[in-house]
Each structure stands twice: as structure tokens, then as C-alpha cells.
Amino acid sequence: MAKAKLSMRERYRLLTRDLDWEPTYVDPKKVYPYTRYEGIKIHDWDAWDDPFRLTIDSYCKYQAEKDKKLYAVIDGFAQGQGHLSLTDARYVNSLKLFLQGVTPLEYQAHRHFGYLARHLDGPGARFAALCQSIDELRHTQTEIHTISQYNKYYGGLHNWSRMHDRVWYLSVPKSFFDDGLSAGPFEFLTAISFSFEYFLTNLLFVPFMSGASFNGDLATMTFGFSAQSDESRHMTLGLEVLKFMLEQDEDNVPIIQDWVDKWFWRGYRLLGLVAAMMDYMLPRKIMSWKEAFELYLEQQMLEGLFPDLEYYGIRPPRHVEQAITEKEYMSHQVYWILYQFSFAASFNTTVPTDEELDWMSGAYPETFDRFYRPLWERARRLEEEGNRFFFRGLPMLCQTCQIPMGFSEPGDPSTLSIRTSQFRGERFNFCSDGCKWIFDREPEKYVQAWLPVHQIYQGNCGGTTIPEVLNWYGIQDGVDNGEYLTSPDKANWDKWHTGAVVGGA
Amino acid sequence: MTSKPNVRQVGVDLQDSEDSRALVEAIEEDNPDVNLIRMPGLVKMQIPGQLVIRRETVEQRMGREWETHEFQMNIVSYSGNISEWDDDQIVIKWEH
Numbered sequence: 318m319a320k321a322k323l324s325m326r327e328r329y330r331l332l333t334r335d336l337d338w339e340p341t342y343v344d345p346k347k348v349y350p351y352t353r354y355e356g357i358k359i360h361d362w363d364a365w366d367d368p369f370r371l372t373i374d375s376y377c378k379y380q381a382e383k384d385k386k387l388y389a390v391i392d393g394f395a396q397g398q399g400h401l402s403l404t405d406a407r408y409v410n411s412l413k414l415f416l417q418g419v420t421p422l423e424y425q426a427h428r429h430f431g432y433l434a435r436h437l438d439g440p441g442a443r444f445a446a447l448c449q450s451i452d453e454l455r456h457t458q459t460e461i462h463t464i465s466q467y468n469k470y471y472g473g474l475h476n477w478s479r480m481h482d483r484v485w486y487l488s489v490p491k492s493f494f495d496d497g498l499s500a501g502p503f504e505f506l507t508a509i510s511f512s513f514e515y516f517l518t519n520l521l522f523v524p525f526m527s528g529a530s531f532n533g534d535l536a537t538m539t540f541g542f543s544a545q546s547d548e549s550r551h552m553t554l555g556l557e558v559l560k561f562m563l564e565q566d567e568d569n570v571p572i573i574q575d576w577v578d579k580w581f582w583r584g585y586r587l588l589g590l591v592a593a594m595m596d597y598m599l600p601r602k603i604m605s606w607k608e609a610f611e612l613y614l615e616q617q618m619l620e621g622l623f624p625d626l627e628y629y630g631i632r633p634p635r636h637v638e639q640a641i642t643e644k645e646y647m648s649h650q651v652y653w654i655l656y657q658f659s660f661a662a663s664f665n666t667t668v669p670t671d672e673e674l675d676w677m678s679g680a681y682p683e684t685f686d687r688f689y690r691p692l693w694e695r696a697r698r699l700e701e702e703g704n705r706f707f708f709r710g711l712p713m714l715c716q717t718c719q720i721p722m723g724f725s726e727p728g729d730p731s732t733l734s735i736r737t738s739q740f741r742g743e744r745f746n747f748c749s750d751g752c753k754w755i756f757d758r759e760p761e762k763y764v765q766a767w768l769p770v771h772q773i774y775q776g777n778c779g780g781t782t783i784p785e786v787l788n789w790y791g792i793q794d795g796v797d798n799g800e801y802l803t804s805p806d807k808a809n810w811d812k813w814h815t816g817a818v819v820g821g822a
Numbered sequence: 823m824t825s826k827p828n829v830r831q832v833g834v835d836l837q838d839s840e841d842s843r844a845l846v847e848a849i850e851e852d853n854p855d856v857n858l859i860r861m862p863g864l865v866k867m868q869i870p871g872q873l874v875i876r877r878e879t880v881e882q883r884m885g886r887e888w889e890t891h892e893f894q895m896n897i898v899s900y901s902g903n904i905s906e907w908d909d910d911q912i913v914i915k916w917e918h
């Protein structure tokens with residue numbers, strides 16, 4: 318007689334609890350040596366509960382199905398010349414920034430969750446980390462396959478892995494993730510699983526994938542949504558791990574509050590790149606950064622999540638008020654930085670069209686016409702006169718977030734914000750109170766930052782002239798970088814869309 | 823004006839695909855107050871308090887067997903806290 322099928326709950330219990338054993342002839346502290354030094358106290362790993370109750374069989378079944386669907390779409394995209402159906406070749410620049418910045422992070426996440434799958438004491442937590450490690454490898458692969466589609470037709474994507482280790486703007490995501498990887502396991506989980514994947518993920522992925530869909534990019538939309546379906550599991554892990562730590566011991570609360578504060582600001586600064594993509598790099602906009610910030614951060618997180626965390630004694634992140642103030646202008650400041658320095662970037666930038674300028678006036682009535690429209694109109698005049706504006710020289714970088722110092726004083730878009738700290742007789746510069754606060758907590762860590770501009774001046778980047786540095790970056794001058802209107806991408810796009818009869822005499 | 827107690831929103835974002843259609847209908851049936859927003863490629867469903875996805879309703883709409891684990895094929899994101907996920911239903915709500 319066939320046995321009745323076990324319930325989900327029972328199967329999950331058998332997998333994560335029944336298969337586990339207590340070490341007896343080796344001290345458990347030696348088996349799991351890394352989960353004590355951060356000061357987090359865990360008394361009962363069994364209290365860990367994974368709401369997804371995933372087991373190996375269902376994990377494999379659904380992941381295989383997701384991959385099958387995704388690769389069918391990518392195949393269709395290749396065969397049907399999907400790259401020609403984009404709104405405009407300009408769109409591809411947002412994709413370049415995303416794929417260059419995120420793909421290597423997926424791989425780092427894969428590695429680090431593999432490490433957690435070995436080193437967390439509780440079997441439930443280890444299994445969740447194992448699944449996530451495999452997910453993140455899948456994301457790396459699907460993104461590389463997408464890169465490979467676009468790399469056939471567009472510049473800037475041929476060298477993404479080396480660029481991630483070398484190029485100035487990619488040091489922003491790289492240093493963010495390295496900061497997490499080099500922390501202890503509980504801080505990493507707070508940084509990546511909670512802050513990045515639960516708290517901020519909706520601001521990163523959802524508007525971007527929706528933007529891809531709106532701009533005719535089926536391949537990206539599909540890999541993005543496919544990855545996001547795993548992400549809902551990662552989000553759950555993030556919230557679960559935070560509540561688990563908070564419930565285990567009251568002494569954990571102040572440690573976690575500090576991490577929530579730190580990783581909010583770290584993540585928020587990183588999202589500056591997303592803000593610029595949403596408002597400037599998508600030819601067809603889905604929503605402004607400001608709207609996305611209000612919906613996902615203010616409404617869902619500050620009004621939804623934080624009242625829940627208050628129960629444990631956690632308050633909203635430090636410096637969140639500054640982020641709220643900045644929603645009125647942050648994207649404009651970041652894109653202006655990218656615009657000025659894109660001679661050294663592996664994507665193109667350009668002045669927004671008239672329709673886009675009008676859209677921004679509507680989306681940012683308080684700031685756009687006063688501060689940013691005049692800037693873009695001046696930049697356009699220069700471009701039309703044949704003097705496309707690029708910043709001469711190299712920028713000063715924030716020691717913490719590594720973004721060039723182009724942010725303003727909170728609430729005052731016309732005054733540049735610079736903060737400094739002294740440490741061991743040296744002066745360090747920061748873009749904001751948040752970045753300075755993070756440095757001051759752990760100066761020994763951040764003085765080691767690999768700052769791209771310092772490295773160039775120290776002669777560690779192939780030479781001290783721009784062509785030498787570009788060569789070292791793997792950026793082909795005149796092909797991958799600079800102004801969009803005069804780029805090979807634009808010339809090719811126009812050629813592909815002239816409507817000429819192919820094969821005509 | 824009387825001030826209403828502030829009931830916090832929860833929600834799910836689903837892929838706007840053929841596969842999701844029956845699911846969206848089932849969620850609407852089981853959560854009459856749900857507010858539906860369509861974004862490119864995406865259906866966003868939000869509701870004050872809690873959101874339930876019931877296996878039976880989904881199976882009726884789909885006309886086939888459906889296990890709750892299959893929900894991960896369609897979900898893009900959610901807001902709230904997954905307070906229950908078993909063989910019969912998924913419940914999203916804030917805990918405190």
C-alpha cells in the first residue's frame with residue numbers, strides 16, 4: 318500500500334533536523350569556530366524556522382523549471398534578433414552598468430553562502446544558505462549568458478570580470494560587497510540578506526526589471542524575474558535571520574542596530590547608481606527614483622517593516638532622514654557624475670532629450686528646473702558646439718562609498734558636501750555624514766580601501782595618463798566610453814534601423 | 823475627522839504572465855480588498871492587514887493540481903512577513 322504523502326512541514330523537519338547530529342568527540346566550538354567572535358549570542362539554533370520549508374526535491378524541481386523557461390526565452394531572443402526591438406540603443410547603457418556591477422557580486426554571494434552553508438551551527442540555517450549559494454551561482458550564469466547576447470552587438474561588455482576589479486565606478490559595488498565578505502558571518506547576513514536583499518532589493522531589482530520590460534528587453538526582464546523568484550526566498554532568509562538573532566538574546570540588539578544603521582547607508586549610497594539608471598538611462602521611464610523610493614522604502618519599509626522591528630527594540634536606520642531629503646535630487650547628482658567622467662567608463666552617457674527634461678521637471682518640481690535643467694542645457698550647448706563637456710582630471714573619492722564627491726549638503730543642492738576625519742595622522746574625506754559615521758566606527762578597516770584614484774596616482778593602474786589607464790581597465794577608447802551620440806553603438810543602431818531594403822541593388 | 827488605526831499594507835509582486843493569471847484571480851477571490859497595480863511585466867497586489875493564497879482556490883482557477891511551493895515560479899517580490907507557508911495556504915502579514 319502506498320503511504321500517505323508526508324506534509325511539507327514534516328519533510329522539512331526530517332531534512333533539516335533529523336539528518337543532523339550533535340558532535341560528541343569534537344567540541345562544537347571547533348566545528349563551528351566563526352559564530353562567536355562578533356558578540357552575537359545564540360542559545361538555541363533549533364528555534365530557526367524557514368517559512369519556505371524547502372526540501373531538496375522541490376528545490377531541484379522548480380529551479381530546473383525556472384532555468385528551462387529562461388533559456389528558452391534567451392534562445393528566442395537570439396534567434397528573433399531581440400536586440401533590435403529595444404526602445405533605443407541608449408537603453409543598453411543601463412544594462413551595461415547593471416551587468417558589470419552585479420554579475421561579479423552574484424558570484425561573490427555564491428561563494429560566501431557556500432561558506433555559511435558549512436559554518437553556521439544550525440542545520441536549518443545551513444540548508445537555507447546552501448540553497449542560496451546554488452541560486453547565486455545560477456544568477457551569475459544567467460547574467461553571463463545575457464552579457465554574451467548583448468556583447469555580440471554592443472560595446473562595453475567584453476571584459477566585465479577584469480573591469481570589476483579595476484574600474485573606478487565598479488569599485489562602488491565591489492567595495493560594498495567586500496566590506497560584507499570581510500565581516501563576520503552575522504554581520505554579513507545582516508548586510509547582505511537583511512539590508513541588501515530584504516530592505517533594499519525592491520528598489521534595485523523591481524524597477525530595473527520592469528524598466529527592461531518597458532524598453533523591449535525581453536532577455537533581461539526574464540533573467541531578472543527568474544532571479545527575483547529566488548530573491549523572495551533570500552528576502553525571507555534576511556528577515557528570518559534578523560528576527561532570530563534579536564529573539565535569541567537582548568545583548569544582540571545594540572550590535573544589530575549598529576549593523577542596520579551601517580548597512581542601510583552603505584546600500585543606499587550604492588543605489589545611487591540605480592537612481593541614475595531609472596531617471597536618466599531608461600529611454601522609457603517606469604517611475605522616477607523619487608516615486609520608487611516613496612513606494613518601496615518609505616511606504617513598505619519605514620511604515621511596514623520598522624513598526625514590526627520596534628517590537629524588538631530596533632529603530633529606523635540612522636541617517637534615513639538624509640536619504641528622504643535626497644530623494645528630490647540624488648539621481649541628478651549621480652548621473653551628472655557619470656556624465657562628466659564617462660570618458661573613463663565602459664558605457665556611454667548623453668544629455669537627456671527635451672521630452673526627458675520635461676518629464677523630470679514634472680517628477681521633481683522642487684529641484685529640477687532650478688538646479689539641473691540649466692546644467693543639462695549648458696552641457697547640450699557645449700556638445701552642439703563640438704566641445705562635449707568632460708571633467709578634466711580625476712575626482713576625489715569618498716573613502717567609504719568610493720563615489721566621487723558630487724553629493725550636496727542635505728537639502729541644499731547648490732553646496733557640495735565634504736566631511737573629513739583624522740586617523741593616524743592622516744586626513745580622510747567623505748561624501749556625507751553617513752559615510753563618515755561608518756568610517757569612524759571602524760577606521761582600521763576603511764583605511765585599507767582600494768581607492769581607484771589613489772591607485773592611479775600611485776602608479777598601480779598601468780600608467781598615469783588616461784589612455785594608459787583605459788588600456789589597463791580593458792576599455793577601448795572611442796568604442797566603449799564617452800558620449801553616446803558619437804558612439805559606435807549609436808551609429809550601428811541607426812544603420813540597423815534605416816529601413817533600407819537588405820540585398821537591394 | 824476620526825483617525826482610523828493605521829493598518830499596515832502587505833503585498834506581493836507577481837510576473838505578469840499567462841501562468842500568473844489564474845493565480846491573480848485566485849488571490850482577488852480570497853482577498854476582496856486587494857488593490858491591483860500593473861507595471862510593465864509585473865502585477866503588484868497590495869492589501870491592508872494580511873494576504874492569503876489558498877491552494878484550493880488556485881486549483882479551481884487553474885483546473886489542475888497545484889502545490890504551494892509552485893508559487894515561487896510566479897513571485898517576483900513581496901512586502902510583509904511570510905507568517906505561514908504550508909500545504910494548504912500561504913499567509914503574508916506583519917507580526918507585531
Ligand SMILES: [Fe+2]
Pocket residue numbers: 423426452453456544
Ligand atoms: Fe542573486
Ligand SMILES: [Fe+2]
Pocket residue numbers: 426453514547548551
Ligand atoms: Fe540573492
Ligand SMILES: [Zn+2]
Pocket residue numbers: 586715716717718719720747748749752
Ligand atoms: Zn560616501
